[in-house]
Amino acid sequence: MNKELYDLIIIGAGPAGMTAGIYAARYRLRALLFGEMVGGMAAFAHKICNFPGFDSISGMELAQKLSEQVSALGVEVKADRVIAIAKNDLFEVRTSGGTCYSRAVILATGSERKKLNLDNEDSFLGRGLSYCATCDAPFYRNKIAGVVGGSDAALTAALLLSEFASKVHIIYRKDSFFRPKPAWVEQVNANNKIEPIFNTNVTSFIGDEMLEAVQLNNRDELKLDGLFIEIGSVPNTELAVGLNVVLENDHIKTDAEQKTNIPKAFAAGDVTTTPFRQIVVAAGQGAVAAHSAYRSIQEDYDRPSH
């Protein structure tokens, strides 16, 4: 790994990080982007119908387009895991492939899927339990599927599953869907295969080699061949915490210029205290963060030398 000095290191390859990369390239900043999952969580979406410019696009396709655009602009993208970031004069970014340095950083680390945290959860992964409907729905053709959750993600997962499964149960702990977009609710209600079960929790998994059923808290066990968990996510703030970046409500606190409390450390996307966790918002924040990083670096050059 190069010990060379970068102007900007971006951590995260989702819409926020990738957009920051696009802007950084066009500002002719010497930039390096670390990301383990190109496209980020957006890549897992079945259908995205609210990203401006596209009537409907799959998450995978959007991830592909982002990847191609960033690549064409010549941004250096690496899949190494970033272990820690420290700041002295410069930012020291330690990764699984070595250490590198930069004048500024953008944290666009997004969030991670929440698990149910039930016994045996890990052992059923890939044996009937999944956190990715877009990956695994086709394996449940003519089978019975369940989705845990009540958000847009859960609704769209159920709609996707209904294209393959014979029946889809949505199991949700509240008494109605959580701030759903009316468009999705309409489709779910009109779909004969989908059956919502409200005010209910999964309490345990039942099965031998493969998942066979789940135990519910307030009724008989439910026979299922596959269960998909869509209960939200947890922000990835480890690196921020290590850098002494201030959090608010577990997310990175930023201002309108995507600045954190640490000079020249910026943040964008779902990891921040963003008012609205959407792809387009993440992309917008990535652009602002790159712009702010560019300006902060320019200010250094503009300052008269002593």
Add this chain to the structure above:
Amino acid sequence: MDGSVIHVTDDNFDETVLKSEMPVLLDFSAEWCAPCKMLAPILKDLAAEYQDRMIVAHGDTDDCPRAATGYRITAVPTLIIFKNGEEVERLIGLRSKQALESAIDAII
């Protein structure tokens, strides 16, 4: 071995995976699967990195349905490490390059 990822089908499964002298890291994946696409560049790196010690192979479940069913693949990506024709490790879901290297180094 030229250090590139080998494409596996039901037709060449026996020869490429089961009868290989070197251990084989086989990635079962699918066209429609986003994390599978994310794994692709990592596999390429691993193929070059472990060139003379391990074969890295990729099997689309549509191209090797018999193998996919035989190994009970119901989630993609699923990575299986084979040694002397036997499954010795199974990793389900997208992993970082570092995590895969750790798993591989523990076995080969």
